[in-house]
Amino acid sequence: MNGYDFTLAGARVTALPSGGLWWADARLLAVSDLHLGKSERMARRGGALLPPYDTAETLSRLEDDIAATAPATVICLGDSFDDDTAARALPDWAATRLTALMAGRRWIWITGNHDPGPTGLAGTHLAEAREGPLTFRHIADPDAPLPGEVSGHYHPKTCLTLRGRRITRRCLLTDGQRAILPAYGAYTGGLACTAPVLDALMGPRAVAILLGTPPVPVPMRV
Amino acid sequence: MHALPPHIADWFAARGWSMHPHQRAMLDRTATPALLLVAPTGGGKTLAGFLPTLAELGPKPPPGLHTLYISPLKALTADIRRNLSAPIAEMALDIRVEDRTGDTPQTQRRRQRADPPHILLTTPESLALMLSYEDAPRIFAGLKRVIVDEIHALAESKRGDQLMLGLARLQTLCPGLRRVGLSATVDDPPALGRFLAPHPHACEVLTADPGPAPDIAMLDTGTPPPWAGGGGRYAIPAILNQVARHRTTLIFHNTRAQAELFFHDLWLANTDSLPIAIHHGSLSRDARAKVEAAMAAGQLRAVVCTGSLDLGIDWGDVDLVIQVGAPKNVKRLVQRIGRANHRYNAPSKALLVPANRFEVVECVAALQAVRAGDLDGEPRGPGARDVLCQHILATAAAGPFHADDLFAEVTRAGPYTGLTRAQFDACLDFAATGGYALRAYDRWQRLMQDDHGRWRLRDPRSARAIRMNLGTIVEEEMLKVRLKPARAGAPLGQVEEAFAATLTPGDTFLIGGQVVRYEGLREMVVEVSRGRTREPRIAVFAGTKFATSTRLADRILALFRAGDWSALPAHTADWLALQRDLSRLPTRDRLLVETFPREGRHHLCVYGFAGRNAQQTLGLLLTRRMEEAGLAPLGFVATDYATLIWGLEPVTDPAHLLQSNELRTAFEGWLGQNAVMKRTFRTSAIIAGLIERNTPGRRKSGRQATFSSDILYDTLTKYDPGHVMLDITREEAMKGLVDFGRIEAMLARVQGRIDHVPCPRVTPLAAPLFLEAGRIPVKGAAEQRLLDEAANRLMAEAGLA
Structure with missing residues (x-):
């Protein structure tokens, strides 16, 4: 597995190049902020007509990760759809691909701020899910009992300047207590991990794992 | 030759002026459908463009828009309004002149749409906006003439494409519309004429007397330029000396960052406290307006500037132009030189200051080219299709259209005469559906065909978004720079977001000639304090970079080959010799x-x-x-x-x-x-x-x-x-x-x-x-x-x- 291994609340987990989190011992794959149907939603709201291929691209990333890891459980950490209508308006071909992915495994949809209602798709719909020492929710809770929280929502990214080169990458943030996953969806922007809200959530030894092949860890506060 | 209308003849007589031959020629060609005037700066070019309008309108004109004047710069429209109001008042003409730009207040714009002036001064962007309104046919009803000023500058960018599409639209609304283009000296006037004229009509070209040859030389600084680097700071003592010996000097730089660095060091060396200012496109509007006003009032001895001062605003009595850095392009050099001695019969005076030893070679090659009258220029490519996509959306915002009609209209615009129907249809499909192979947006198309086969907006509310997006100037993402505290601090200008991202608190950089210290980023504003002691980092401002023309590059290589480097200063000849040896x-x-x-x-x-x-x-x-x-x-x-x-x-x-x-x-x-x-x-x-x-x-x-x-x-x-x-x-x-x-x-x-x-x-x-x-x-x-x-x-x- 071309990932970066680290320990979260005692669990050995792996940050994948795609931005997913793989927990081999539990055979659990977590992905966050797929934002399926984003281009359709923007068009529906009278915005620009973006290339309508984001859903296909995001699903093919998910297919690759699932083929590589063969998880027993998949947790989508919220904002899986860009809004509730996007979930209902999912084209047939996309629903078919999603159903094929869900077949033969447990699938949990965590509620996000973009997709608060039930999606109408199979799988379990939960506000949060607990698996062993880990709790999965969409937005990190500053008052959550630690260690062991996995969340998404913020789309963290990191900018580094190295020998005059500026490198910007999506990243997974972790301090061993919490993990904040990057956005997995194709059409997603990022929030710099220097943002005060992220700084407040993460402990002093926080690391940003920059996505790439392989992912590379740097201190979150460089 | 027609008899002059008495109000114009009397006005010239009263001032004791005689008309330039090309001004007279313009009056004689009032009825010509498309006319291009090529004249050097200071030749009364703008007045030549307006005289036929003043002649036609006469002392008691009926209401309604008669002439539309389009310039590349907002500042130019305000300048022209002032300059026109004097002759109109002195000829006692009852003519209303107004300008309309992005700065015009909403109430005035609304009034202009309801009751247009006789002469409206505007920019290509504002014209595109006006044409996107449903009442465009009413606003422009009766329009007789359109004057495109500084057309050589507009033709160099997509703004020219947008403007010519706009004129094609206007020509449909007002079939008798006559077009006049005013241009500085260019290498290929007939090509500019084809750009301007409604296809397939020809454009008549009038060329004014170019005036006396310019007095142009390389500045002798006494010290050789540095081995490397830009900005010409080594020449500051010699340049200050020239500033002191002239009334007003324009000091042109090729980039904003270089202008900033130069200005900073010029001030440190300016022990006589000569009033010198800086002007470029990254400075805040207030800062630029102050410089422009001081310049017009004759309070400045010199302005350090970039291309933002290239265009023909009459800002006072400039008697010397200094070009710092290699000119890149002989045509642009000649146009810049023309900024000096705004009097028709005095030779323009200009000095070239190479910034490093390589540029010495380029300056010498450029001087040879200017003396030989050898202007360069690359042929203009066909009109950009991204601009066409925007134009199609804007046209739909104004009202429904038939694809056949719009295609015919668009191909009458000079830059788009070669457009194929397939190319047009691809743009129309993009505007309507996004143009994707995957037809995902059938329900959300931007344009739909109605029962008559006409294209119209699916949702009329999208017109607002289309209008917000009009224009062809796309800036790098820029952040405002303000002195702390942000609420009270004055805006100094703007820097590229990418540059701001490289700053850490305590870093210093130059903007508006001051060294400032980066404090932090708050709500997308770069907050700075005044820094004094430390050497500044260079702000990497966006600035157009021109490529050296093929002809100038060939002249440089010919100089190398000649082996006779007597035209070059000794230090540069030595440097080339060193390169030859190493x-x-x-x-x-x-x-x-x-x-x-x-x-x-x-x-x-x-x-x-x-x-x-x-x-x-x-x-x-x-x-x-x-x-x-x-x-x-x-x-x-x-x-x-x-x-x-x-x-x-x-x-x-x-x-x-x-x-x-x-x-x-x-x-x-x-x-x-x-x-x-x-x-x-x-x-x-x-x-x-x-x-x-x-x-x-x-x-x-x-x-x-x-x-x-x-x-x-x-x-x-x-x-x-x-x-x-x-x-x-x-x-x-x-x-x-x-x-x-x-x-x-x-x-x-x-x-x-x-x-x-x-x-x-x-x-x-x-x-x-x-x-x-x-x-x-x-x-x-x-x-x-x-x-x-x-x-x-x-x-x-x-x-x-």
Whole structure:
């Protein structure tokens, strides 16, 4: 597995190049902020007509990760759809691909701020899910009992300047207590991990794992 | 010759003035449908454009719009309004003149739509906006004449495409409309005429007496220019001396960053406290307005400026123009020189200040060209189709249209006469449905066909978004710079977001001639305090970079070859001799390639003399081939004469990298995936309406919601490689930024005669390249290598390893 291994609340987990989190011992794959149907939603709201291929691209990333890891459980950490209508308006071909992915495994949809209602798709719909020492929710809770929280929502990214080169990458943030996953969806922007809200959530030894092949860890506060 | 209308004849007589012959000729050709006047600055060109209007309107004109005047600069419209109001008042004409730009208040715009003035002064963007309103036919009813000022400048960019599409629209609304273009001296007036005239009609060209030859020389500074670098700061004492000996001096620089650095040092040396100001496009509007007012009032002895002062605003009595840095293009040099001595019969006086020794050669070559009257110019490419997409949407905002009618109208615009129906239909399909192979938006199309087969907006509310997006100027993402505290502090100007991102608190940089200290970023505003002691970092402002013209590059190579360097100052001749001894001098029919190590990296320098854009493309192609060969290139920088590449491994066989058919294969494969294409894509996608412009309010709402245009580009190339936006991106990149034609011409000339000179250290000719801005990173294996190294070090330093 071309990932970066680290320990979260005692669990050995792996940050994948795609931005997913793989927990081999539990055979659990977590992905966050797929934002399926984003281009359709923007068009529906009278915005620009973006290339309508984001859903296909995001699903093919998910297919690759699932083929590589063969998880027993998949947790989508919220904002899986860009809004509730996007979930209902999912084209047939996309629903078919999603159903094929869900077949033969447990699938949990965590509620996000973009997709608060039930999606109408199979799988379990939960506000949060607990698996062993880990709790999965969409937005990190500053008052959550630690260690062991996995969340998404913020789309963290990191900018580094190295020998005059500026490198910007999506990243997974972790301090061993919490993990904040990057956005997995194709059409997603990022929030710099220097943002005060992220700084407040993460402990002093926080690391940003920059996505790439392989992912590379740097201190979150460089 | 027609008799002059008495009010005009009397006015000239009362002032004791006689009309310039070309002003008279313009009056005689009042009825000509399309007319181009080419005249030097100061030749009463603008008055020549308006005289026929004043003659036709007469003392008691009926209400209604008669003449539309379009200029590239907002400031120019205000200037013209002032200058026109004097003769109108003195001739006692009951003519109303108003301007309408992005700065015009909403109430006044509404009034202008209800009750248009006789003469309306505006910009291409404001015209496009007015034409997008449903009542455009009523606003422009009865329009007789349109005057396009500084048309040579507009023709150089997509603003010219937009304007000519607008004029084609106007011509449909007002079939008898007559067009006048006013231009500075250009190399090919008939081509500019074809740009202006409604196709297939011809354009008559009037050429005014060019006046006496300019008095132009290289400034003798007593000290040689530096080996490398830009900005000409070594010449400051000599320049101050010239400023003191003239009434008003314009000091032109090629980039804003150079103007800033120069101005800063000029002030430190200005012990006599001569009133000198700075003016460029990155400064806040207030700061620019102050300088313009002081200039008009004759309070300034000199202005340090960039292209923002190129255009013909009459800002006082300029008697000397100083060009700092190589002029790049003889035509632009001649136009800048024309800014001095705004009196028709006095020769313009200009001094060239080369910024480094290479530019000495270029300045000497340019002087020879000016004296020989040898103007250069590249032919203008066909009209940009991203602008056409925008025009189609704007036309739909004004009302329903038939595709056949719009196609016929668009192909009457000079830049679009060669547009095929298929090309047009692809743009229409893009505007209507997004134009994707996957028809995903049937329910959400922007344009739908009604029962009569006319295209109209699906949702009339989208007209607002279309109007917000009008215009063809796409800026880099810029951030405002303010003195702390942000609420009370005055805005100083703006810097590129990418530059701001490299700052850490305590860093200093220059803006508006002051050294400021970076304090932090708050709500998308760069907060600074005054810094005094430390050496500033250079602000990397966006600034148009022009490529040295082919003709000027050939003159430079001819100078090298001549071996007779008596026209050059001794220091420059010595420098060339040193280069000849340590390496070789480039020649026209061979290609010089040097390799040398420096600061832990390996460097490769190719002297193609193909102009900045082509040299940049060469850099992209060579680094791609180096990446494939495992040479781990890190980045490159291109100038008009050379490309410098650096990487982690040495290049031992450059001739192999430069094989022409392999380069062409690389070019075909490369076009899809590189930084220049992505930058071009972003610009075109914004103009065409695929990406909405980032207004400050939107960006503040949260960065998570916005994502990079690169993602859209990558998605399209992967899933929809035949999409029209990729075609347009390719067309646009080929025109300017890519310029592959000049590489092919160079390689064809060289025919494999490549001279590889390995050197132990940087060569005299390569040295200036290390100070060039605009370095382009190569995102390849080297990046991962750097990241791995840094990660280990940083984790260890933080005690996290």
